Amino acid sequence: xxxxxxxxxxxxxxxxxxVTLSCTYDxxxxxxxxxxxxxxxxxxxxxxxxxxxxxxxxxxENRFSVNFQKAAKSFSLKISDSQLGDAAMYFCAYRSxxxxxxxxxxxxxxxxxxVLA
Amino acid sequence: xxxxxxxxxHLIKTRGQQVTLRCSPKSGHDTVSWYQQALGQGPQxxxxxxxxxxxxxxxxxxxxxxxxxxxxxxxLNVNALLLGDSALYLCASSLSATGWxxxxxxxxxxxxxx
Numbered sequence: 001x002x003x004x005x006x007x008x009x010x011x012x013x014x015x016x017x018x019v020t021l022s023c024t025y026d027x028x029x030x031x032x033x034x035x036x037x038x039x040x041x042x043x044x045x046x047x048x049x050x051x052x053x054x055x056x057x058x059x060x061e062n063r064f065s066v067n068f069q070k071a072a073k074s075f076s077l078k079i080s081d082s083q084l085g086d087a088a089m090y091f092c093a094y095r096s097x098x099x100x101x102x103x104x105x106x107x108x109x110x111x112x113x114x115v116l117a
Numbered sequence: 118x119x120x121x122x123x124x125x126x127h128l129i130k131t132r133g134q135q136v137t138l139r140c141s142p143k144s145g146h147d148t149v150s151w152y153q154q155a156l157g158q159g160p161q162x163x164x165x166x167x168x169x170x171x172x173x174x175x176x177x178x179x180x181x182x183x184x185x186x187x188x189x190x191x192x193l194n195v196n197a198l199l200l201g202d203s204a205l206y207l208c209a210s211s212l213s214a215t216g217w218x219x220x221x222x223x224x225x226x227x228x229x230x231x
Binding site for chain 1: 148150152157158159160161162165172173175205207209217218219220221222223224225227
């Protein structure tokens with residue numbers, strides 16, 4: 001069974017600085033998808049960034065980028081130029097490739113990010 | 118374009134009661150998944166509905182059941198409520214025809230069981 005581990009329960013970053021959130025996962029599959037979701041106090045999970053396992057190039061979305069290390073089963077999220085609005089819980093999620101017939105997301109336990117003014 | 122909407126936002130029940138939570142998917146989406154998020158934890162997959170059938174189920178007892186309607190909206194029913202059922206229940210919708218099958222989440226229903 002696949003598992004997702006986020007070993008940092010809480011992180012802090014100064015406004016305008018850069019922070020990296022860690023995520024590791026365990027799987028025997030070769031094709032899968034990885035996601036980072038943000039959950040602000042409003043509770044609604046918002047997709048931040050996504051990565052396909054067979055793509056070597058790291059995904060980037062504006063100030064958000066990932067460091068995807070497939071062999072190490074690591075998928076970290078880097079937030080550059082942190083803003084007060086980035087403060088939230090961040091969840092790493094795994095999903096098997098569509099063709100496997102597995103549709104569920106497997107989430108980590110989350111990292112609470114605090115942004116200091 | 119309305120996103121995923123869930124109702125009610127908050128609910129208080131007592132042990133042994135039954136509850137129904139509702140979800141309307143994002144426009145154009147045909148698949149609905151339900152997750153339970155206990156306090157301080159990540160969401161746990163309950164089940165997914167596609168074409169009005171339960172397509173996949175997580176490790177939840179039969180007290181948890183669901184339904185999907187022809188308009189793709191969905192309900193989650195929980196019978197014989199336990200204190201441990203207190204959690205945030207999240208609904209997510211997606212479009213199954215796409216490889217990514219990205220799930221878009223609602224704001225959830227906070228269920229408190231007393």
